[in-house]
Amino acid sequence: MPRDLSKLKGCVAVIPAAGVGKRMQSKLPKQYLKIKDRSILGITLDKFLSFSPVKLIVLVVSSHDTLYKNLREIENEKIIIIDGGDERIHSVYNALCYLYDNGLADKTPVMVHDAVRPCVSHQDLQKLLDAFKSSQQPCLLTAPVVDTLQSVNADQQIESLVDRSKIVRALTPQMAQFIQLKKSIESVIDNKTLITDEVSALCLNGYQVNAVTGQSDNIKITHPDDLALAEFYLEQQI
Numbered sequence: 001m002p003r004d005l006s007k008l009k010g011c012v013a014v015i016p017a018a019g020v021g022k023r024m025q026s027k028l029p030k031q032y033l034k035i036k037d038r039s040i041l042g043i044t045l046d047k048f049l050s051f052s053p054v055k056l057i058v059l060v061v062s063s064h065d066t067l068y069k070n071l072r073e074i075e076n077e078k079i080i081i082i083d084g085g086d087e088r089i090h091s092v093y094n095a096l097c098y099l100y101d102n103g104l105a106d107k108t109p110v111m112v113h114d115a116v117r118p119c120v121s122h123q124d125l126q127k128l129l130d131a132f133k134s135s136q137q138p139c140l141l142t143a144p145v146v147d148t149l150q151s152v153n154a155d156q157q158i159e160s161l162v163d164r165s166k167i168v169r170a171l172t173p174q175m176a177q178f179i180q181l182k183k184s185i186e187s188v189i190d191n192k193t194l195i196t197d198e199v200s201a202l203c204l205n206g207y208q209v210n211a212v213t214g215q216s217d218n219i220k221i222t223h224p225d226d227l228a229l230a231e232f233y234l235e236q237q238i
């Protein structure tokens with residue numbers, strides 16, 4: 001549905017939810033699995049609908065998906081639905097193209113957040129937004145690595161100790177000005193560079209990206225064990 005986005009003030013959230021969840025090994029795409037009667041995607045959407053700086057949410061779903069229509073959160077005028085692509089990066093790019101085609105101003109802050117990270121807190125969203133506003137540079141939520149890190153060779157033999165003070169877990173949201181994000185992703189897609197997040201695209205295009213330490217409970221539900229863990233973390237937030 002076309003909209004005039006040229007006057008939009010505030011932040012846009014892009015939520016890629018067009019994956020199949022292979023590693024989850026469930027019949028349903030994992031974003032539709034339930035945690036205490038609520039779908040993972042519904043919980044994530046609710047976090048963004050109730051975060052007032054976000055004025056528009058672009059939800060990206062598979063073109064074969066009909067399940068999103070059953071979400072009680074979907075009937076909200078802040079949400080726009082877009083078809084996804086083959087990889088996460090293509091799904092995000094489709095959302096950015098929609099925003100471009102509908103006139104979103106170049107400097108609008110855009111946050112990209114995985115549908116399957118329902119434990120993200122408003123406190124962390126605000127922290128990320130504050131860091132973005134004060135630095136005027138792209139940034140992302142991160143969490144420290146707590147284990148000792150060893151690198152291994154192809155035969156699983158330990159090669160060397162990795163300096164963990166230089167490593168962080170890349171979480172989402174990841175954010176940048178709209179046009180920085182769109183041009184960076186466009187360029188990695190054109191060059192067929194394999195990347196798994198927005199920050200990689202921004203770095204490859206020469207932007208300085210700042211890590212903002214967030215809560216380590218902002219997990220991506222990836223494997224079956226993560227479901228119980230996310231349920232536990234969400235209970236702690238009530």
Ligand SMILES: Nc1ccn([C@@H]2O[C@H](COP(=O)(O)OP(=O)(O)OP(=O)(O)O)[C@@H](O)[C@H]2O)c(=O)n1
Nearest residue numbers: 016017018019020021022023086087088091115
């Ligand atoms: N073509 C794709 C692939 C992934 N995603 C979304 O990107 C997020 C993070 O990706 P990941 O955890 O890798 O999800 P899946 O691709 O669904 O999982 P898997 O890799 O196990 O198949 C998820 O919200 C997923 O729905 C997407 O929008 N479009």
Ligand SMILES: C[C@](O)(CO)[C@H](O)COP(=O)(O)O
Nearest residue numbers: 114170171172196197198220
């Ligand atoms: C974007 C992301 O969630 C950051 O951790 C991640 O890159 C998703 O991709 P992956 O396939 O699980 O690495």
